[in-house]
Amino acid sequence: MNEVWEWTCGKFEDADKMSSPLQGATMKFLAEWQQAKRVLEIGCFTGYSALAWYEATESTKAEIITLELDPKMIAASRRTFDKYKVNDRITLIEGPAQASLAKLSGTFDIIFVDANKEGYEGYVKYILDKQLLSPHGFIMCDNIFARGMTISTDANPTLPEKVRPYWTECGKALKRFNTFCKNDTRIDTILLPVYDGVTLIKWKPSTFLELAN
């Protein structure tokens, strides 16, 4: 994982899209704890987080499906998966995430939502409607603070002007997403104030019982 992190930092100007090593360690902790057998990731980039899921599920030999749209990032992540010989359990599905989601069946124990921020609400709604989340599973959504812009456009005076318009739009979309999470009666949600804001979502116990019966 460290090598991929360093390679990505050296090669991609927008390497800050990648999870940090500390975040990678957190993801590994959660996946080991969860004993996940199937993991879905929306937003692959160079494959760093997919490798974290892979390493964390050595004992359960989980199937990991990761979705990516950008041809440059598809090539980069394929390079990662080939180099580290992890194609036995990682499958990369190319194309827009919403269309890729429609190809999936069964349930996932961990679903990591880390792609285009205006898509989060649609992805999570679809996952819940189609019951792609297993009864004991959780969804983890990254960048919920959008560098502070979800809270207020004044929240981050040092945000570079070059990226401010992008994160401002992300902030608006994530505000709508937060409202969706708060109002959806099927789920419990917690927004952790760590990294760039991480939301965890699980089924409510009542919904869980309905699903189990």
Ligand SMILES: C[S@@+](CC[C@H](N)C(=O)[O-])C[C@H]1O[C@@H](n2cnc3c(N)ncnc32)[C@H](O)[C@@H]1O
């Ligand atoms: C934040 S990066 C993912 C980082 C990665 N999960 C990690 O931690 O290393 C988001 C990725 O989502 C991809 N993406 C953006 N919009 C997408 C879409 N509609 N469908 C699929 N992938 C998309 C981008 O090309 C980018 O590689």
